[in-house]
Every structure is written in structure tokens, then in C-alpha cells.
Amino acid sequence: MPYADALALQRALVEERKADRVGDLLLLVEHPPVLTLGVRGDGGRSHILASAEALAARGIDVFETGRGGDITYHGPGQVVGYPIISLKPDRCDVHRYVRDLEEVLIRTASDYGIAAGRIAGLTGVWAGRDKLAAIGVRIARWVTSHGFALNVTTDLSHFDLIVPCGIADHGITSLERLTGRHRLDRTGVEDQIVRHFSEVFDRVPAFACDTAVVTR
Secondary structure, eight states: OOOOHHHHHHHHHHHHHHHTTEEEEEEEEESSHHHHHSSSTTTTTBOOSOHHHHHTTTTTTEEEEEOOOOOOOOOOTTEEEEEEOOOOTTTTOOHHHHHHHHHHHHHHHHHHHHOBBBOTOOOOOTTTTTEEEEEEEEEEEEEEEEEEEEESOGGGGGGGGGGGGGGGTTTOOHHHHHHOSSSHHHHHHHHHHHHHHHHHHTEEEEEEEESSSEEO
């Protein structure tokens, strides 16, 4: 799904969720190559290492997103998750929400034999000193949007175009690199994410399609 389409979809569904016209949702998508900017400072523009011409030649767009965090890359081989859920009444804690998203992905990595975890003072999920999954969220009236990006079979060379999340002294990795398994089944990874999301957030999946799991 093109990033602009996913952004518009999120914004529309956030308004629907605020008005209680839909239940909690988890969108799982894959994007064409794109760089996304956060709201901190210049959003991460100073951390783009390639020229505008070089990005255009590779068909890579740059988007301002409105989420927290710095610049990151999305592209084929990633599972990008956008939870659109209400944290009311008993989960109204931004730090807890981010830690819970990390927990979902740590458990998912464990399913593949990877001992992933956290690094104090940094957001995301890490395998050693390498980032496996990035997290950047937006919360408005305690309804969430944006979310996480888990590298599954991602072409990690695209991260050379930026200083990922503004962190220069750590690397980037993927499930494929860590497991040594090529052509990991994306659907299987998504199924594990849904299972662990349901456990951590105490939700019951209502139905699934190619791009979304709706929970109640």
C-alpha cells in the first residue's frame, strides 16, 4: 500500500474510532520504499544522507507523518503495523503503550528463536546493538495511530540512505539476517504479531483480511 494511502486511511479511521463508529483495529501493511519523518526537531531531514536527486532516481518518496520519533525507512519485506485503538479507560499511559508494542515484537522475535529486547533510553526492539523493529506513535484523545515496523526480509541497504531514527552508533537487522532463513513467510509473521498483540492488549480478533485485523 502506498504510504500516502495508508496515512489517509489511518486518519479517517482514527476519526471513526474517536466517534465509536468502529472498534479497535490493527492494520498490517507493506509499503513501497519511502522515508518517513517524525515531529521531533526537523523531523529527521538532517539525517537524510542521500540527495533529493538520488532518492528520486530510486523512486523513494519522503513524507511528513505527524508521529513521534525521527526519520525511518519503510519498504518491501517489512511488516508495518498501525494500531488504531482506544487506550481508555485503563491504559492511558504513553510509555506503557510503547513498551507494550515492544513486548508484542519481542515475543514475535522469540517465536523465531531470536532473543530480542530493549536498550535503556532508546525506543524499539533490538537484537544486540542492532535494531530489529522501529516504533513511532501518535496518540490523540487516547486513540492511537502510526505504530511499528518489523524488518522481516527487508533490503537493509536502504537504511544506508539515512541515519535511522537519528541513531548513528547502532546497526539495523532483520528476521532474515538473524535466522539465516531466506524467504520467510510474511503471513506467518503477521499471524504471530496478531496473536501476541491480542495477548498483550487483551483483545480478541474478530476477523482478518489482507490489510487489517479488527479486534473487539
